Amino acid sequence: MSESPGSPEPSRSSEPPRSSELPELPGSPGTGSEEPAVRLRSVYRTFDAETAPVHALRGASLTVARGEFVAVMGPSGSGKSTLLNVVAGLERVDDGSVTVAGIALTALSEADLARLRRHHVGMVFQFFHLLEAMSVADNVVLAARLSGAGRRAAVRRGHDLLDLLGLLERADSMPGTLSGGQRQRLAIARALANEPTVLLADEPTGALDSAGAAEVLDLFTRLHERGQTILMVTHDPQVAAGAQRIVTMRDGRVSTSASGGAGAGTGAAGVAGAGGATVAAGVAGAGGATVAGGGAGRGRAEVSA
Numbered sequence: 001m002s003e004s005p006g007s008p009e010p011s012r013s014s015e016p017p018r019s020s021e022l023p024e025l026p027g028s029p030g031t032g033s034e035e036p037a038v039r040l041r042s043v044y045r046t047f048d049a050e051t052a053p054v055h056a057l058r059g060a061s062l063t064v065a066r067g068e069f070v071a072v073m074g075p076s077g078s079g080k081s082t083l084l085n086v087v088a089g090l091e092r093v094d095d096g097s098v099t100v101a102g103i104a105l106t107a108l109s110e111a112d113l114a115r116l117r118r119h120h121v122g123m124v125f126q127f128f129h130l131l132e133a134m135s136v137a138d139n140v141v142l143a144a145r146l147s148g149a150g151r152r153a154a155v156r157r158g159h160d161l162l163d164l165l166g167l168l169e170r171a172d173s174m175p176g177t178l179s180g181g182q183r184q185r186l187a188i189a190r191a192l193a194n195e196p197t198v199l200l201a202d203e204p205t206g207a208l209d210s211a212g213a214a215e216v217l218d219l220f221t222r223l224h225e226r227g228q229t230i231l232m233v234t235h236d237p238q239v240a241a242g243a244q245r246i247v248t249m250r251d252g253r254v255s256t257s258a259s260g261g262a263g264a265g266t267g268a269a270g271v272a273g274a275g276g277a278t279v280a281a282g283v284a285g286a287g288g289a290t291v292a293g294g295g296a297g298r299g300r301a302e303v304s305a
């Protein structure tokens with residue numbers, strides 16, 4: 001997530017800013033909804049290590065269309081988390097290009113990367129990163145405030161998200177009283193508080209038992225049906241099969257891509273009809289965001305670039 005311990009920015013209006021209202025971000029084309037949610041082209045990232053450099057990404061390329069639900073699999077150390085971190089602007093690339101909603105990340109300063117995260121990216125991790133001293137509701141409201149929403153809009157968005165994610169009856173509970181699956185659902189609610197262009201999930205079911213994992217996967221499926229773009233790293237083939245498309249990483253590259261299970265059945269109507277459908281109405285209850293049709297990748301297998 002993009003929140004920082006600092007105080008929230010003052011609200012510019014009662015509703016959150018949308019991508020097309022961020023012309024001040026360098027590289028913003030101003031027509032974000034026509035661009036893929038995510039595009040990586042020939043991305044390289046090498047880390048210094050004690051003995052020898054580690055080439056985490058070695059020419060990784062991947063395009064995620066708006067509304068797509070893509071799972072990333074691959075052996076340990078193949079670069080999956082690094083790829084997510086690059087998309088989130090948490091890691092800089094050494095070479096190649098990365099765009100999120102059409103905005104080129106390589107051109108952005110650290111401050112602009114933080115703003116891009118605040119407006120376009122939601123992140124969930126294996127361990128939930130909740131604010132344990134705050135109620136369930138306040139966890140989400142604070143996340144919305146940090147994304148720039150005014151107080152009333154943030155409260156409304158928190159309510160809508162908890163309702164959507166099946167946590168409304170636990171709004172006044174403390175996170176420590178929730179089950180693992182509920183804790184991850186709360187983390188997802190926080191990640192969606194800024195109505196992100198893309199939800200990035202790094203092993204979101206890794207710390208859950210099979211019931212909790214099924215709960216989270218079901219939620220991702222519903223969010224996908226509502227047009228939410230999701231890029232998820234997982235080691236679990238059953239979880240990956242719930243995605244619309246599965247890509248495999250090897251040695252720092254995206255090597256293969258195949259259709260997952262999501263597009264074949266329930267996801268089809270929601271995603272195929274997503275051209276012009278509002279995410280805000282479905283996900284966060286605050287008007288404005290639109291997603292382009294995201295059906296690419298459904299029902300096909302390919303070798304990706």
Ligand SMILES: Nc1ncnc2c1ncn2[C@@H]1O[C@H](COP(=O)(O)OP(=O)(O)OP(=O)(O)O)[C@@H](O)[C@H]1O
Pocket residue numbers: 047048049054055056074075076077078079080081082083
């Ligand atoms: N900050 C870092 N400093 C040094 N090396 C790093 C750093 N981050 C990642 N690496 C190395 O880069 C390689 C790719 O790491 P990454 O975490 O992206 O792989 P992964 O596919 O997500 O692995 P896993 O499935 O085990 O989580 C690994 O060899 C890892 O040790």
